[in-house]
Structure formats: structure tokens, C-alpha cells
Amino acid sequence: MSKLTPETPPERPNSPLNNQDDTALPNSQPATEDVKEIPATDVSLISGASKPRKYKADNPSFFMxxxxxxxxxxxxxxxxxxxxxxxxxxxxxxxxxxxxxxxxxxxxxxxxxxxxxxxxxxxxxxxxxxxxxxxxxxxxxxxxxxxxxxxxxxxxxxxxxxxxxAMVKIQIIEGKTSKDLYQTLRENPGIKKEILTADSDNASIAEALDLVGILPDAVINSNDPIVNHNLEGWFAPDTYYYGEGTSDRQVLTDLYKRQQQALTKAWENRASNLPYNNPYEALVMASIIEKETSVPEERPLVSAVFNNRLNKNMRMQTDPTIIYGMGSRYEGNIRRRDIDEKTSYNTYQIDGLPPTPIALPSATAIEATLHPADSEALYFVATGTGGHKFTNSLAEHNQAVRDYLSVMREKKSQTPPQ
Known part of the structure; x- marks a missing residue:
């Protein structure tokens, strides 16, 4: 068999080799033309049957x-x-x-x-x-x-x-007074008494808390013992839990700070054209609104009524102010002589706002004070069935009062005798 070469020379058509078998005869003569032998190609290069390729160290593989x-x-x-x-x-x-x-x-x-x-x-x-x-x-x-x-x-x-x-619970309900708060702390055995001693009064409490500048001069210098140094309204009502042994000073300071924050925030975002000269006057009004209704949806309407009355230079004529001005003399009923008595707080007898708040108002009452409803109402009275009737004129108000008295008489007639 002739050896393969990388390049096989072209066949000559008349060459006698073209007609020979692949196997040479024993007696055949070698070709007259010398053929130079060329080394055979390494078959492994074609077949791939080679050893794994070795990569250089600086040429990482795909997998690496x-x-x-x-x-x-x-x-x-x-x-x-x-x-x-x-x-x-x-x-x-x-x-x-x-x-x-x-x-x-x-x-x-x-x-x-x-x-x-x-x-x-x-x-x-x-x-x-x-x-x-x-x-x-x-x-x-x-x-x-x-x-x-x-x-x-x-x-x-x-x-x-x-x-x-160990924790102690202190519950202060909206509409309660600072006097109620003081009594709650006095009666709580888990609260350490530093300020609320047996002989403490408004002046000593205010001095002990060192709340400088939060009371108007008229309150600080008042000859009325109810008004003088009265911190009414300045403590945020809520339910609190304190560690046993916490002092009354700490509790009162904390509740003051919370109320101050709520008042400051509401004042900064207040509506326009309100009849209040400063945040303290708004706090006074918020306490009255808190006492007038326990229905949250009514607070902006109550606020509108008092806002409208003050803008028209009308007296507020609100019963809770009579009660607060009576102090310990109040026995559960307002009589004609109570309405006619001129105290520092009786808004039937004085113009404008009372000198201090009359209760501890909630944050929602403060918000309602500074964002009254869009209403022209000047009066409101209880319905006897829940909530209040708001009216724009005195005639409408008087009819609402008659309706209320009728409802109350009907209820009384249906109440079995004791």
C-alpha cells in the first residue's frame, strides 16, 4: 500500500500504477521514478485521541x-x-x-x-x-x-x-380635674409622695414642679384661691403605668410634657380667624368643650358655637363653668341663684373666657378647639336621647329646650317609683 502523504500528487492518466491492485506482486519492478518518502501525519491530530491539554497557570479555565x-x-x-x-x-x-x-x-x-x-x-x-x-x-x-x-x-x-x-396603674379620665388627678396620686400606694402632701395647695404644687411661664400673670397674682397658681388643664388625661416607687413629681411632670406637646402641635396647625390670642386661651376653651360633650363627633360643632359667640361678643353661658367656680359648694344641681352669682368662672356673668381651664382636656378636644366646624350655630342643648341639638337662632333654641324638657318629663313618667 502506498503511504499517504500530506499532499498526494495528481495522478497521471496513462500511469501503469493506476491499473494495479493495492497489493504489489512479488516479482514486480519498482517504479522507475524515485518517490521521496514524507513522514506520515500524526493521526492523533485528526482523531483527537490525545492527552488532556495542559493550560498555563496564568490562563484560568472557564470553570475556574x-x-x-x-x-x-x-x-x-x-x-x-x-x-x-x-x-x-x-x-x-x-x-x-x-x-x-x-x-x-x-x-x-x-x-x-x-x-x-x-x-x-x-x-x-x-x-x-x-x-x-x-x-x-x-x-x-x-x-x-x-x-x-x-x-x-x-x-x-x-x-x-x-x-x-412592679407597675402601678394611674387612670385619668378626660374631663376630670387636676384636683381629681392629685387625689388619685395621693391614694395610690405605689406612688412616692414628694409634692402632694396633706397641706399642699395650688401655689406649692406649681412651685414644686417649677413650671415657669406657663401661667398668665392674672392667674399667678389672683386673690381667688381657686384661680391662684391653678395648673388646671395642663396634665394630659390617659391611662398610665409607672414603676412602683415613682414619685408624684415625675408623674405630674410627664403628664404636663405630654399635654404641652399636644397643645403646641395643635396650635401650630390651627385654623385661621380664631378668637384666641395664645395657646393657653385655646387650652381653656378645650376644657370647656371637653365638659360640654362626650360625643367626639360633636366637639367641632361645640367649638364652632363658642367660636361664633366670642366673635359676636356674646357671653358663652356654659353650665360647666358655673360648677367649676362653685368649687366644693356644688352639690349636684345648678339653681337660679347659682346662675346669678358672679364668680371668676361663671360665663353667664363674665365676658369672654374664664381665667383658667375647668378640666383636663383630651388631645381631640384641643384639636376641635383649633379646628371648629363650618357652622353658624350659636346655641346647643341636650336632646334627652343622646347628643345635642344645634341651632342658629334664639327662637330655634327655645324650641329645642322645650323639646328636651318634654323628653325628660316622658322619661320621668315611665320611671317606676322607688
Whole structure:
């Protein structure tokens, strides 16, 4: 068999080799033309039956490159996760040092939305896992002092202390007076008495709390013992929980700060054309609105009535002011002589607002004072069936009064004798 060469020379048509078999005869003569032998091509180059190729050290394989890419991605994911964990536990929300009230039944998880809104990359899932692993006791109701710009970790540390302390409940209902508040604190055995001693009065309480500048000069210098240094209205009504042994000074200071914050916020966002010269006058009105109705939807309407009367230089003529001015003399009924008696508070006898608030108003009453309803009503009277009837004229008001008296007579007739 002739050996293959990289390039086989073209066949000559008349060559006797073209007619020969592949196997040469024994006696055949070699070709007269010399053929130069050329080394055979390495078949492995064609068949691929070679040893694995060896790559140079500075030329990584495709798989090695893929490995580096996977490691890079995993590293980025791990880095993002670490940043997220750090932001969740140590990211700070923007708020001043303040007190927070935790109500009965609240949970740690309920605190998370505030951080979610203010901290980038905050993860509620990470926070919940941290709470589950680090906090043993449930969230305890109480009043807690949070530091300025706290982290969730710092907040949890503060709140955990509440579970280790015995708590006392202090309930102050909207419309109650500062006198009621003082008595509640005096009677609570878990509250340490520093201010509310047996002989304390308005002046000594105001001096002990050092609330400089919050009372008008007319209140500070008044000869009326009810008016003089009266801190009425300045304490926020609510239900509070304090650690056993907390002082009455601390409680009163905390409740004052909360009321001041609510009043300042409402005053800054007040409606226009109101008849109040300063926040304190608005606080006085809020206390009257609080006493006049317990129906939240009616408060803006009651506010509108008093707003309209003051703008028309009409006397307010509100019964709760008579009662407050009577002090301990009030026995449950207002008589004609009580209406005719001129006290510092009787708005049937004095023009404008009374000198101080007459109760502890809620934040909603303060809001209603500074955002009265769009109404021209000048009068209102109870319906006898719940709520009040608001009217624009005296004739309409007198009819509403007659309707009320009729309802009350009907109710009395249906009441079985005792």
C-alpha cells in the first residue's frame, strides 16, 4: 500500500500504477521514478485521541472563572445581609428624647413599623428574629423614657426593664380635674409622695414642679384661691403605668410634657380667624368643650358655637363653668341663684373666657378647639336621647329646650317609683 502523504500528487492518466491492485506482486519492478518518502501525519491530530491539554497557570479555565464569579456574588450577598442586619439593629430613627406609653396588650412587634419607615434596609424579619432570640419576657405596660435618636436594640433594652419592675396603674379620665388627678396620686400606694402632701395647695404644687411661664400673670397674682397658681388643664388625661416607687413629681411632670406637646402641635396647625390670642386661651376653651360633650363627633360643632359667640361678643353661658367656680359648694344641681352669682368662672356673668381651664382636656378636644366646624350655630342643648341639638337662632333654641324638657318629663313618667 502506498503511504499517504500530506499532499498526494495528481495522478497521471496513462500511469501503469493506476491499473494495479493495492497489493504489489512479488516479482514486480519498482517504479522507475524515485518517490521521496514524507513522514506520515500524526493521526492523533485528526482523531483527537490525545492527552488532556495542559493550560498555563496564568490562563484560568472557564470553570475556574465561573468559580470566582460565584464567590463574588456570594460575597456581595453576604455583605448586603451584614449591612441589613447592622441597619436593623443599630440604625437610628430621628426623634428627640421622649416618653412613650406602652398600653396593656401591646407587643414588641408593634414597634417595628416606625423603624421600617425611617431606616433604609431595615428588615422586620431580622428584627423579629432578634426579639425572639434576645427578649425573654412579654412587653410590659408602662411609661418609658427613650433616648434621643434610639436604635431598636437600645429601645428593646429600655423596654425590657419594665418586665423586671412592679407597675402601678394611674387612670385619668378626660374631663376630670387636676384636683381629681392629685387625689388619685395621693391614694395610690405605689406612688412616692414628694409634692402632694396633706397641706399642699395650688401655689406649692406649681412651685414644686417649677413650671415657669406657663401661667398668665392674672392667674399667678389672683386673690381667688381657686384661680391662684391653678395648673388646671395642663396634665394630659390617659391611662398610665409607672414603676412602683415613682414619685408624684415625675408623674405630674410627664403628664404636663405630654399635654404641652399636644397643645403646641395643635396650635401650630390651627385654623385661621380664631378668637384666641395664645395657646393657653385655646387650652381653656378645650376644657370647656371637653365638659360640654362626650360625643367626639360633636366637639367641632361645640367649638364652632363658642367660636361664633366670642366673635359676636356674646357671653358663652356654659353650665360647666358655673360648677367649676362653685368649687366644693356644688352639690349636684345648678339653681337660679347659682346662675346669678358672679364668680371668676361663671360665663353667664363674665365676658369672654374664664381665667383658667375647668378640666383636663383630651388631645381631640384641643384639636376641635383649633379646628371648629363650618357652622353658624350659636346655641346647643341636650336632646334627652343622646347628643345635642344645634341651632342658629334664639327662637330655634327655645324650641329645642322645650323639646328636651318634654323628653325628660316622658322619661320621668315611665320611671317606676322607688
Amino acid at each position: 472563572q465561573r468559580g470566582y464569579q460565584v464567590l463574588l456574588v456570594l460575597g456581595l450577598i453576604a455583605g448586603f445581609f451584614l449591612v441589613m442586619v447592622y441597619q436593623t439593629l443599630f440604625g437610628r430613627i430621628d426623634q428627640p428624647q421622649q416618653m412613650v406609653t406602652i398600653e396593656q396588650g401591646q407587643t414588641y412587634y408593634g414597634l417595628l413599623p416606625q423603624w421600617q419607615q425611617q431606616i433604609p434596609l431595615f428588615s422586620a424579619s431580622v428584627a423579629k428574629l432578634y426579639i425572639k432570640s434576645q427578649v425573654d419576657a412579654p412587653l410590659h405596660a408602662g411609661i418609658y423614657q427613650l433616648p434621643e435618636n434610639p436604635t431598636i436594640a437600645e429601645t428593646l433594652q429600655v423596654l425590657e426593664q419594665g418586665a423586671k419592675a
